Amino acid sequence: DGGITQSPKYLFRKEGQNVTLSCEQNLNHDAMYWYRQDPGQGLRLIYYSQIVNDFQKGDIAEGYSVSREKKESFPLTVTSAQKNPTAFYLCASSITGTGVHEQYFGPGTRLTVT
Amino acid sequence: AQSVTQLGSHVSVSEGALVLLRCNYSSSVPPYLFWYVQYPNQGLQLLLKYTSAATLVKGINGFEAEFKKSETSFHLTKPSAHMSDAAEYFCAVSARAGGTSYGKLTFGQGTILTVHP
Numbered sequence: 001d002g003g004i005t006q007s008p009k010y011l012f013r014k015e016g017q018n019v020t021l022s023c024e025q026n027l028n029h030d031a032m033y034w035y036r037q038d039p040g041q042g043l044r045l046i047y048y049s050q051i052v053n054d055f056q057k058g059d060i061a062e063g064y065s066v067s068r069e070k071k072e073s074f075p076l077t078v079t080s081a082q083k084n085p086t087a088f089y090l091c092a093s094s095i096t097g098t099g100v101h102e103q104y105f106g107p108g109t110r111l112t113v114t
Numbered sequence: 115a116q117s118v119t120q121l122g123s124h125v126s127v128s129e130g131a132l133v134l135l136r137c138n139y140s141s142s143v144p145p146y147l148f149w150y151v152q153y154p155n156q157g158l159q160l161l162l163k164y165t166s167a168a169t170l171v172k173g174i175n176g177f178e179a180e181f182k183k184s185e186t187s188f189h190l191t192k193p194s195a196h197m198s199d200a201a202e203y204f205c206a207v208s209a210r211a212g213g214t215s216y217g218k219l220t221f222g223q224g225t226i227l228t229v230h231p
Contacts, residue, residue, distance in 0.1 A: 042221040100146045100165045105157035
């Protein structure tokens, strides 16, 4: 089955530690995205990548970093500089080029930092 | 810049009643529009999308939405609510090719739908 996997489902870290969230897709999509979800705030875009070895900041990139070394993978690192890292993180992917770009989402990772 | 406003953070209906979830968008040109559903602690699933082929769009699980350019709206409806429809619903907008936000989705705040027996 084609889809997006995120691991782990739940992640716990101590304040001051960096943590990396995994996102893998086998949909052969060129574009991948990371969102943060907080209650009542919808989804906010952290970073996105439309091609391997290239990525752009979204609306709330501060305190986060990404890499895109392979088409299938787009890991997100939450650094100790992120002031409020506890949230639900969602990865998505889509096709690129002309036409509509609906995004397909993974199951999410819930990060708790104490 | 484009934006989306979902009117009502919580909507409660009885089983069998009409579901109406409101979405208004702001965009300089008619955009692509989407409705997604999210069940607790899960990712988002696409319900339907508007691409300009037809103003009334039918989606999965009996949902549909009507694009009204004059009202800049894309409200989601379902004639008869089922208990399994209880979830959070998100409206999203994407610019068409040539727009500065092409390929990126801007989401509304979400509407939590509760269905009472």
